[in-house]
Amino acid sequence: GQNIDQPTEMTATEGAIVQINCTYQTSGFNGLFWYQQHAGEAPTFLSYNVLDGLEEKGRFSSFLSRSKGYSYLLLKELQMKDSASYLCAGILTGGGNKLTFGTGTQLKVEL
């Protein structure tokens, strides 16, 4: 299956910028999602990249390089409420819209 790798945990300071990386196998890949999940809650959609480049949406941006099998999620002006798990997920060609998830990056925002 598709291997998706991301760091297990990260810590950052309120007001700062943090970048969460995600790498994946490039064969059969058809798009990459980022989801946010607060403890005890369902994942919620943040971004979707299918083409190379940067997609900006408020304080959150997501970048994709298909040739390198690499994506990152950039969070600016960090707030305490951004403390959550961030899930990278890939969708495969011919996979019928089936997403494969990484194990998630637990982000802790500190004062």
Place this chain on the structure above:
Amino acid sequence: DVKVTQSSRYLVKRTGEKVFLECVQDMDHENMFWYRQDPGLGLRLIYFSYDVKMKEKGDIPEGYSVSREKKERFSLILESASTNQTSMYLCASSGGNTGELFFGEGSRLTVL
């Protein structure tokens, strides 16, 4: 407001019991999914369905079955629950071209 609804937030069952987890979506989505989520392992796909009465195995189907008799409803069945099936179960649906998943609130199952 679009929604995916799971029937139970918390369940406690005994080993060997049959367990039904129900999921209903109101977005007329073709695709529905069941994942389980465990610490350190992330979300793993159990089964998914492209259409009514259609089902496909995901990455970890052993010990589970599913039913999709109506487009809006996708049920996960544990024929004989075991302690290693203690987990958070998440239902999701998707439609359209992007494949964006909409998740339910999750069902936390404990098997004693």
